Amino acid sequence: MEASAAISVVSFAFQSFQGCVQAFEFFYTAQHIGVDGDLLRTLLEFEKCRLVSWTQTVGVEPNRFRSRRNLNWEMAGMLLEQLRVFLTTADQLKDRYALEVTPESIDEKHSLLIAATAESSGIARLINKLKPGIYTTTGKIIQASNGPVKRLRWATRDRDKLKRFVGEIRGILDNLNLLLDQAERESTATAYEDLIRGVISLSSTTADVGQMIELVDDGPSPSGVTTNNINNNHRQDIKAAAAFKQLRLCMGADKREDEVIPSPSTQVRSLVPILRKLRRTLRPWPGEPELRWSGLEFALYDRRQIVVQWKVTEGPEWDKYEDQMKCLAVLLMSITHDSFRSLRCIGYYPRRDQDAHGIVYEVPADSVDWAAKSLQDLIACIPFAPLARRLEIALALAETVLQLHTAGWMHKNLHSDNIIFLAPRGSTAQAFLRSKPYIVGYDYARPDTAEAAQKYTQQVVGMDLEAELYRHPRARGVKREEALLHHQIGVVEKLRWCRI
Numbered sequence: 048m049e050a051s052a053a054i055s056v057v058s059f060a061f062q063s064f065q066g067c068v069q070a071f072e073f074f075y076t077a078q079h080i081g082v083d084g085d086l087l088r089t090l091l092e093f094e095k096c097r098l099v100s101w102t103q104t105v106g107v108e109p110n111r112f113r114s115r116r117n118l119n120w121e122m123a124g125m126l127l128e129q130l131r132v133f134l135t136t137a138d139q140l141k142d143r144y145a146l147e148v149t150p151e152s153i154d155e156k157h158s159l160l161i162a163a164t165a166e167s168s169g170i171a172r173l174i175n176k177l178k179p180g181i182y183t184t185t186g187k188i189i190q191a192s193n194g195p196v197k198r199l200r201w202a203t204r205d206r207d208k209l210k211r212f213v214g215e216i217r218g219i220l221d222n223l224n225l226l227l228d229q230a231e232r233e234s235t236a237t238a239y240e241d242l243i244r245g246v247i248s249l250s251s252t253t254a255d256v257g258q259m260i261e262l263v264d265d266g267p268s269p270s271g272v273t274t275n276n277i278n279n280n281h282r283q284d285i286k287a288a289a290a291f292k293q294l295r296l297c298m299g300a301d302k303r304e305d306e307v308i309p310s311p312s313t314q315v316r317s318l319v320p321i322l323r324k325l326r327r328t329l330r331p332w333p334g335e336p337e338l339r340w341s342g343l344e345f346a347l348y349d350r351r352q353i354v355v356q357w358k359v360t361e362g363p364e365w366d367k368y369e370d371q372m373k374c375l376a377v378l379l380m381s382i383t384h385d386s387f388r389s390l391r392c393i394g395y396y397p398r399r400d401q402d403a404h405g406i407v408y409e410v411p412a413d414s415v416d417w418a419a420k421s422l423q424d425l426i427a428c429i430p431f432a433p434l435a436r437r438l439e440i441a442l443a444l445a446e447t448v449l450q451l452h453t454a455g456w457m458h459k460n461l462h463s464d465n466i467i468f469l470a471p472r473g474s475t476a477q478a479f480l481r482s483k484p485y486i487v488g489y490d491y492a493r494p495d496t497a498e499a500a501q502k503y504t505q506q507v508v509g510m511d512l513e514a515e516l517y518r519h520p521r522a523r524g525v526k527r528e529e530a531l532l533h534h535q536i537g538v539v540e541k542l543r544w545c546r547i
Contacts, residue, residue, distance in 0.1 A: 056120040063127035064102055068188045070134035071095040083206050089170045089258040090213040090265075093242075096174060097220050098130075099181045100238065104231055119226055130219045144212040145205045170246060170255060177245045210265055240281060244453045247289045251306045253315070256293045260286055284446070287384035288453035294318055294381050295454060298374060303455070320380045322373055323394030325407055329355070340401040343467070343487060345410075345417065352417060354390060354408040358490040361402050369397070372404040375489060378456075379406060388447045388486045406489070411469060418472040420479045422463040423546070428476045432544050436480060440466075443484050460488045 071091055105118055133139070140146040175182045224232055243263065250256045263285050297318050299308035309315050325348065331338050332345040332352060341357050360368050372395060379392035389408075396405035410417045422440070425432070444466065451458060465488030468479040 056124055060120060060124040060127050063124060063131050064098070065188050066131035067098060067127060067134060068095070068185050070131060071098070072185060083209060085169070085254065086206075086258050086261060087209055087213065089255075090210075090262060091216075092169075092171050092174055093262060094213065094216050094220060095185070096178065096181050096242065097239065098223075099184050100235060101220070101223050101227075103180070103184065104227060104235065117228070123223065123226055126219055126223050130216065133215060133219070140212070144208045146209075146212065170250075170258065173246045173249045173255075174242065176249065177242060214265070240285070243285060244288070244449070247285070247292055248453050248455050250292065251296075251303070253293050253296045253309045253318075256289050256296065260289045260293075263289065283384065284386040284450065285453070287386055288450045291378070291381060291387075291450070291456070292454040294320075294378065295456065298377065320377055322377050323380065325394045325396045325405075329396060329398075329405075340398065340403045343419065345419070348396075348407065351413055352410050353393070354410060354419070354487075355396065356406045356408070356487050356490065358404040358406070359402055360404065365399055365402065365404075368404065372397075372406070372490070376406055379489060384450075386446055386450050388443055388484060390485050390487070404490075408487075416472045417469050418474070419467045419469050420476070422466040422468070422484070425468065425476060425480055426463065426544060426546060429480060429544075432480060437544060440484055444486070447486055458486070458489065460490070461486075462488075464488070 071094070105123070171182075224235060227235065243259065247256060247259050250259065263282055296302070296306055297309060297315050299306075302308065327349050329338065330347040332347050335345070338344065338346060339357075341359050343354065343356050346353055346355050358368065358372055376392060376395035379389065380394070382389045383391065390411075391409045392406060393409055394407050396407050397403075398405065444461075448458065448461070465486060467485050467487055468482045469485070470479045470482050
């Protein structure tokens with residue numbers, strides 16, 4: 048392609064991109080239509096982010112033209128123009144998607160005000176916090192507009208057609224992504240997944256989280272190609288974390304200042320599991336002389352083997368932590384997805400006479416007499432573990448922490464004694480090492496808030512010196528650790544395979 052022709056094609060692509068951004072910015076509801084309107088705005092915000100991210104990758108930005116020779120600019124220009132026309136043709140939107148669209152012109156002053164208002168409300172506010180560059184780019188385009196711009200006011204009551212409309216936009220953007228090379232597609236997909244997780248973590252209402260769940264259900268695969276089973280697993284992971292976040296908001300347990308407890312309703316009640324307070328007699332598992340009422344132990348409940356994690360509290364401390372432990376039990380009962388690496392919690396077992404609160408878990412299969420070894424135990428009895436297996440354990444641990452943080456929850460007591468492996472009693476240490484890792488020790492878990500940190504930090508005061516080794520030096524003696532939990536992941540001995 049000659050230089051002049053190439054410049055012309057890139058300029059056309061940029062003009063179409065400008066038109067697309069304006070269409071996204073000024074697509075507003077003509078009347079209050081409830082959650083459907085909120086859902087469409089959320090879906091469009093994420094598609095706008097995908098568009099701007101694509102143009103930032105290839106260099107089509109205000110005052111920045113980088114004509115990449117390895118990009119099919121003719122096709123890119125055609126797709127961008129197709130998207131612009133699709134977003135701005137009122138008759139087509141009405142006929143195909145039952146969108147009652149009324150176009151109107153607004154002057155430059157009002158267009159800047161509308162754009163600024165849009166990015167400071169709803170899901171857009173969270174995206175702006177995580178990806179300010181997106182709104183910097185769109186703001187420059189709106190500011191550079193000469194003369195009035197067109198705003199489309201719309202209304203619809205057909206939810207399925209509304210989703211089809213967004214699906215058409217998504218399809219065009221998917222085709223644009225196919226013009227990128229493999230490395231760029233993977234990088235873009237990773238950034239998109241990070242953005243989704245970030246918005247879920249920052250969301251403060253169950254409605255916002257519900258919209259994010261619908262986005263993940265209907266949207267492009269967070270890792271790019273929807274036909275890849277591994278990528279579908281990523282989608283299910285995110286949905287599981289979002290559902291956990293939604294439950295936490297419904298319960299209103301140790302909420303952040305910006306989080307909103309929803310009004311009681313049938314829908315809200317359906318999201319919260321009923322706490323199962325176990326009352327039958329708990330007996331020692333055969334072969335054990337008696338229950339210890341501390342730490343982690345196997346026991347016999349209702350003629351089945353179970354695992355109990357005890358939280359020991361003395362005297363007046365019992366009432367202080369009872370509500371916390373009940374809340375923790377409900378949260379853990381809701382976890383069924385493998386990405387959390389948790390045994391299935393079946394309820395709460397209080398024993399005031401033993402100064403102990405119990406969180407009770409199922410074993411993987413009732414037909415097996417299970418035994419447990421912690422990662423700390425395995426490091427002590429196995430001189431060497433294959434690097435591949437150590438990396439598998441590290442990845443599983445990191446994925447679990449990612450899930451918890453997406454839901455706005457922190458483990459707070461993560462060390463090698465709280466990573467356990469189950470195998471039939473009498474198995475070799477190598478058999479335990481080959482088994483699935485589970486994370487326990489959630490008795491210190493809490494939301495990532497200053498209030499929750501201050502309320503429960505005194506629990507850690509009595510922690511033994513060995514456990515203190517896992518805390519970041521800057522975290523000792525402070526009320527909130529925030530991202531310092533990543534230090535705990537790093538110092539768990541899985542990679543060096545030796546005790547710290």
